[in-house]
Amino acid sequence: MIKFEHVTREFGNQKGVKDLNFEIHSGEITALLGRNGAGKTTTLKLMTGCLTPAAGKMTRQGSLGFVPDHAPVYPEMTLDAYLKFVAELRDIPNSEQGQAIDQIVSKFELEAVLDRIIGHLSKGYQQRIGLAQGLLHNPEILILDEPTASLDPEQQRQTREWLKTLAPRKAIVISSHSLDEVAQLASRILILKDGRLEHDIELRNRPLSNEEIGALI
Amino acid sequence: MKSIKWALIFRREFRSYFQTPLAYSVLSSLSLLGGYLMTSLMAYFQNSLVVTFWLGNMGLISVFLCPLLTMKTFSEERENHTRWLWQSAGISQGSMVWGKYLSAAALWTLILSMSLPIAFIMGKGALIGAGYLGVALVGYVLLAIGMTGAVMFESQIGAALWGWMLGLAFWMLGGIATAFPAPIQTALTFMGLQTHLDQFLQGTISVAAVGMYLISALIWIALSIQILRFRQDLNQRQGLRNGLATLMLGGVALWGISNVNWEVDGSGRIPGTLSAKTQKVLKEL
Numbered sequence: 001m002i003k004f005e006h007v008t009r010e011f012g013n014q015k016g017v018k019d020l021n022f023e024i025h026s027g028e029i030t031a032l033l034g035r036n037g038a039g040k041t042t043t044l045k046l047m048t049g050c051l052t053p054a055a056g057k058m059t060r061q062g063s064l065g066f067v068p069d070h071a072p073v074y075p076e077m078t079l080d081a082y083l084k085f086v087a088e089l090r091d092i093p094n095s096e097q098g099q100a101i102d103q104i105v106s107k108f109e110l111e112a113v114l115d116r117i118i119g120h121l122s123k124g125y126q127q128r129i130g131l132a133q134g135l136l137h138n139p140e141i142l143i144l145d146e147p148t149a150s151l152d153p154e155q156q157r158q159t160r161e162w163l164k165t166l167a168p169r170k171a172i173v174i175s176s177h178s179l180d181e182v183a184q185l186a187s188r189i190l191i192l193k194d195g196r197l198e199h200d201i202e203l204r205n206r207p208l209s210n211e212e213i214g215a216l217i
Numbered sequence: 218m219k220s221i222k223w224a225l226i227f228r229r230e231f232r233s234y235f236q237t238p239l240a241y242s243v244l245s246s247l248s249l250l251g252g253y254l255m256t257s258l259m260a261y262f263q264n265s266l267v268v269t270f271w272l273g274n275m276g277l278i279s280v281f282l283c284p285l286l287t288m289k290t291f292s293e294e295r296e297n298h299t300r301w302l303w304q305s306a307g308i309s310q311g312s313m314v315w316g317k318y319l320s321a322a323a324l325w326t327l328i329l330s331m332s333l334p335i336a337f338i339m340g341k342g343a344l345i346g347a348g349y350l351g352v353a354l355v356g357y358v359l360l361a362i363g364m365t366g367a368v369m370f371e372s373q374i375g376a377a378l379w380g381w382m383l384g385l386a387f388w389m390l391g392g393i394a395t396a397f398p399a400p401i402q403t404a405l406t407f408m409g410l411q412t413h414l415d416q417f418l419q420g421t422i423s424v425a426a427v428g429m430y431l432i433s434a435l436i437w438i439a440l441s442i443q444i445l446r447f448r449q450d451l452n453q454r455q456g457l458r459n460g461l462a463t464l465m466l467g468g469v470a471l472w473g474i475s476n477v478n479w480e481v482d483g484s485g486r487i488p489g490t491l492s493a494k495t496q497k498v499l500k501e502l
Binding site for chain 1: 222225229233236237297298299300301302303304305306307308449
């Protein structure tokens with residue numbers, strides 16, 4: 001569903017990514033790992049089309065949902081107005097918008113704050129809203145950058161469980177610093193180092209412990 | 218059915234002006250300043266002239282006001298991380314810039330139109346109408362200049378400073394032009410924002426002037442789109458080529474429109490002259 005062919009993207013003297021080659025398929029949860037500055041965020045943004053490759057080719061098939069590390073929300077809007085706006089942005093037909101919003105609000109337990117102004121809500125709520133916007137249109141590809149970073153432990157557990165239930169029908173890519181999260185969720189890991197793909201490991205074939213993954217990063 | 222993206226952006230942006238204090242503070246400060254100016258002018262001039270001079274002042278005020286309306290448009294997207302929302306939804310840079318520009322232009326039109334009833338009570342309809350059109354067009358150019366600043370700078374202050382400095386430079390271009398030799402002087406005078414506003418305030422609407430304002434605004438909007446594209450694609454050669462092509466096309470369009478000599482005179486006087494009343498006041502000045 002996502003294919004990188006010799007993709008390079010650099011920012012002058014700053015680090016970027018170099019000559020990336022990999023494919024991501026439906027039914028996989030792929031974790032993108034690496035130290036700070038390894039090129040994880042650049043790779044995610046290339047996948048989403050937020051950045052274009054300077055060289056090489058990136059192709060993507062299927063609708064896309066993106067959850068960046070900071071929730072992309074307008075603080076002056078109410079949650080209800082924001083979700084309606086995202087529904088329109090994502091071309092959900094008018095007749096289906098209400099149902100899509102009800103489902104996602106229920107999934108992330110946002111009913112109590114539906115008429116509240118987003119800027120007045122806690123960081124945890126905003127993170128859940130960030131997740132909700134990425135999934136509102138039921139995308140075939142889901143890309144998440146640090147999806148559980150601002151959630152409390154119970155919400156983290158729920159989100160991970162829920163991502164697992166989605167996995168068979170979608171291509172999911174997550175970037176995370178939590179090795180626990182990666183070990184629990186990922187069926188495959190891609191490890192970046194200095195902008196290059198250093199390791200590509202199918203965990204279904206070769207399960208790794210947290211320590212082993214940590215040693216590879 | 219797919220929604221028209223620039224219209225969606227337009228609606229969100231226009232609402233957001235009224236969900237933050239910006240629109241209210243601009244409207245209230247302009248009402249205060251405009252009211253004070255009008256009251257002061259009424260002490261010296263007759264009805265129509267009050268509105269004419271007041272609109273002249275509004276032209277200069279718009280140089281400082283319009284960048285305030287555009288300075289937040291893109292820096293806010295960066296602060297809120299919402300640009301990823303647009304970009305991952307495949308919204309084009311053109312839709313982004315047009316949606317935001319048109320919402321600022323709509324707010325500017327709304328701000329101006331609030332004083333229309335008083336103006337029409339005080340002055341002659343056609344003369345006032347031409348004056349308002351002139352000030353509105355000046356604002357549309359200034360908003361487009363401000364939009365380019367908003368795309369270029371990370372901070373709102375940077376965007377506002379860009380808008381103020383360039384806006385003031387283009388406002389005074391007619392005066393600055395006198396320091397240059399004849400062909401450059403003619404070109405700079407033609408591009409000066411104040412040069413044509415004076416015509417509008419005298420009740421004359423010329424195609425060349427309307428065209429100059431609209432083409433100038435289009436050039437700045439096109440440059441904003443190119444800069445936004447460049448920031449995303451980082452293809453320097455293509456960005457530079459597109460930027461130069463925009464400027465060249467804009468220059469040719471400006472040259473073309475400057476040769477159109479068609480105008481409508483709504484002042485009721487003989488075209489090309491000032492009314493006796495206006496001449497008397499200007500002589501006294």
